[in-house]
Amino acid sequence: xxxxxxxxxxxxxxxxxxxxxxxATPDGDLxxxxxxxxxxxxxxxxxxxxxxxxxxxxxxYAALGDNVPVAVRSSATAEDLPSASFAGQQDTYLNVVGxxxxxxAVRNCWASLWTDRAVSYRASRGIDPAxxxxxxxxxxxxxxxxxxxxxxxxxxxxxxxQAVIDASPGLGEAVVSGAVNPDHFVVDPLTGRVxxxxxxxxxxAVRPIPGGGTRTLTLNxxxxxxxxxxxxxxxxxxxxxxxxxxFGSPQDIEWAIAGDGRLWLTQSRPITTLFPVPQRASGGxxxxxYLCFSLAQxxxxxxxxxxxxx
Numbered sequence: 368x369x370x371x372x373x374x375x376x377x378x379x380x381x382x383x384x385x386x387x388x389x390x391a392t393p394d395g396d397l398x399x400x401x402x403x404x405x406x407x408x409x410x411x412x413x414x415x416x417x418x419x420x421x422x423x424x425x426x427x428y429a430a431l432g433d434n435v436p437v438a439v440r441s442s443a444t445a446e447d448l449p450s451a452s453f454a455g456q457q458d459t460y461l462n463v464v465g466x467x468x469x470x471x472a473v474r475n476c477w478a479s480l481w482t483d484r485a486v487s488y489r490a491s492r493g494i495d496p497a498x499x500x501x502x503x504x505x506x507x508x509x510x511x512x513x514x515x516x517x518x519x520x521x522x523x524x525x526x527x528x529q530a531v532i533d534a535s536p537g538l539g540e541a542v543v544s545g546a547v548n549p550d551h552f553v554v555d556p557l558t559g560r561v562x563x564x565x566x567x568x569x570x571x572a573v574r575p576i577p578g579g580g581t582r583t584l585t586l587n588x589x590x591x592x593x594x595x596x597x598x599x600x601x602x603x604x605x606x607x608x609x610x611x612x613x614f615g616s617p618q619d620i621e622w623a624i625a626g627d628g629r630l631w632l633t634q635s636r637p638i639t640t641l642f643p644v645p646q647r648a649s650g651g652x653x654x655x656x657y658l659c660f661s662l663a664q665x666x667x668x669x670x671x672x673x674x675x676x677x
Contacts, residue, residue, distance in 0.1 A: 407486075512625065512626050516539070559605065619636050
């Protein structure tokens with residue numbers, strides 16, 4: 368569902384009042400941002416989905432099959448930028464079943480452009496509220512046995528030649544939302560070798576409910592076994608390398624493994640927290656190395672009082 372669709376609702380023109388009020392709101396005035404965000408959400412939720420939009424959604428949904436479970440995901444024009452990821456700022460609806468439910472989820476995604484956290488996040492980065500729009504992506508659900516996130520570069524150390532995987536049983540929502548302590552893998556994407564493995568307790572799993580919706584199940588002894596084999600971790604790292612080469616930058620990827628073992632990539636966005644790699648300068652006399660090293664750079668631990676006194 369493309370971005371102009373929301374403008375065809377009755378709320379489209381009335382949102383200009385909210386845009387103007389947001390521009391006039393001082394930075395950091397969170398209560399004012401929240402009030403305006405709530406006003407915008409109410410406008411969208413109270414306006415009916417235009418008949419032509421609803422018909423197009425229903426037709427596309429019917430083409431997938433009979434009552435196929437889908438994920439209805441928001442995709443804002445200011446989302447997943449190289450300098451700002453907006454991860455988790457808008458809403459996603461999982462295991463939506465039935466044409467009417469899909470249309471309603473589309474409207475709720477439109478409204479999620481105006482969550483309190485999204486409005487505050489955009490304001491803190493100086494993004495014009497009138498310049499932001501939201502499309503909606505409808506994807507066939509993967510009934511995942513395991514899912515999670517994959518970073519094609521290590522976000523903690525900045526190492527570009529390490530893939531980092533967080534995985535948990537069930538749908539990836541448990542990992543993405545931070546509701547579960549997942550299994551953690553660090554993999555060499557060139558060789559597929561697992562460099563580090565740390566099993567989380569994995570106390571819960573999010574599972575689809577027949578007929579629509581999800582539920583959270585409590586798992587017993589989740590830390591006893593890993594939810595990924597080393598082979599699956601290597602396959603994920605190899606997939607991440609392909610995605611990174613395609614986009615030309617390190618990626619933050621969401622993935623799922625279906626019951627038949629097939630690996631699915633459900634989303635990819637740039638990693639925005641990595642320190643940039645210095646560009647190599649071309650010199651007329653060949654490559655040179657310049658090192659600037661001080662004692663402080665060699666200290667790996669804080670100085671003790673005795674060390675300071677010395």
